[in-house]
Amino acid sequence: MASSAKVTWQSLLAATMYGFMYFPIIVLAVYSFNASRYSAGWEGFSLKWYRSLFQDQRIFSALIDSLTIAFVAVGVSAVLGTMMAIGLAKYRFRGKGLYRGVAYLPLIIPDIAIAVATLVFLTSVAVPLSLGTIIVSHIVFCLAYIAVVVSSRLQNLDPNLEEAALDLGANPFQAMVRVLIPQLAPGILAGCLLAFVLSMDDLLISSFTAGGGANPLPLEIFSRVRTGVKPDINALSVVLITASALISGAAEYLRYRSERRQRELG
């Protein structure tokens, strides 16, 4: 519409909002190199917060806990969520609307409500809280996110391919594993990345299901920053933001590539 050379108030406002989105991240990054602990002023470049971060055993073991939870929860959810998405696309049955509604509930219901319900349930069946209970409860929302992403990809698939495989003598299981799953792979991967990031980020559900047995990273960070600014957490932020930038870059690239392929095909 408007020529791109003309500076409009909309573009100025948009630029301001981009600044708003990135300003806090830049502040974190800059202050992670600041020698001073308390002052907002710049007191010289220093790597000491990174040094103390990398020597911090608690942070390290919290990171291991978080990665264990995320990998196991996402791994299980990838299988269950994909099966669920395929099942929902293939079959019609009574109560399907209810099934779908319940499956997507974790996308909508606030974390605190899910966390409370899970804690009450685990207490009532007397399951001791541990790393395992965090994993089990993370699967609930990981499942939902993976199923949503896979479902949206299923809608754009060509059902004739699977049909052709069946006509050529593949059994339904072979047709699913050799034909349908490879076509779904970008969607499954994108869903897994999303679920992984959400699992690593979760504070509330982990807080309620951890007990004393586990201490994932968000819990450790939360208990430290509750009482104010901690420069080594700034350093940790930069490390984690770099990692998630790489993951999100990969995810957006996957989405871009699969969109382009779909456009080429159709």
Added chain:
Amino acid sequence: MADSAPPKPIPPVWTQLGERLTPRRWLGPVALLGPAGLWLLLLLVIPTLLILEISLVPGLRLGQPAGGYGLDNYLQILQPVYLRVMGRSLLFALGSTLLCLGLGFPVAYWLALMSPRRWRNLLLVAFILPLWTSSLLRAYAWITILRSSGVLNTIFQLLSLPPQNWLNTPTAVFIGLTYSFLPYMVLILYASLEKLDLRLLEAAADLGATPRQQFWQITVPQTLPGIAAGSLLVFIAALGDFVVPTLLGGASSMNISRLIYNQFLGPTRAWGFGSALSMVLILAVSLAIALLLKYGDRSTVTETSQ
């Protein structure tokens, strides 16, 4: 739950694959939908019904024998001190929704209609990229900015503006919530604005409509479903948020999520009251969803949730 019902294959599109799968038609659906369904039943449906039940047990505390059923936990919410918490939660959610809409609409408009076409996808991704980073750390970053000796006051000092003490006030909560949920709003509005029929705008311009008239009489009505969807999603997310009010709002910004948290992990351990609060939150969110499904554009929501 789904397992009991006999499956009916979808006619032409999925080519009756269900029938061909096995002679016994229920095996496929049960194998595919059973495990996830069982998981959700055990860890989502039963737990939610359980908190509904214990919300009806007055004064239930951990480790104490339960009495009979009653509505006392819900009536407790009507006490002025808790009503203020409910009101504050609504205010936080409404205020941040309006801020996200006001700030997000121009960005989405610029992205969808005015940004250079070549860079459009990349620019959109750049705007939502911060969503991939930890929400906890993004809220934490604002502490560094907003505290009294923080970055903002350093900048204000340079501009000879009076210093502000925004950390641990509702202002910080509004800033933090808006920052957290603005990308969702922009994403949904963008999807809506992208589909805007530009011929309508041209026709209106030909017929002598001013840009202002074009905007309010064509652009806004055409994108109303997107506006509704974005607003309700931000509203729901902000209503249930815990991290921002806790880290940025301080003691004066108790909202419903923090109140629930305190009933379970704080010193009070009033599980019955906490469950009642949780049911109220679920009810409020369900109400918002019902509104979204009634008035919002469902396709916008599903497209952007990909």
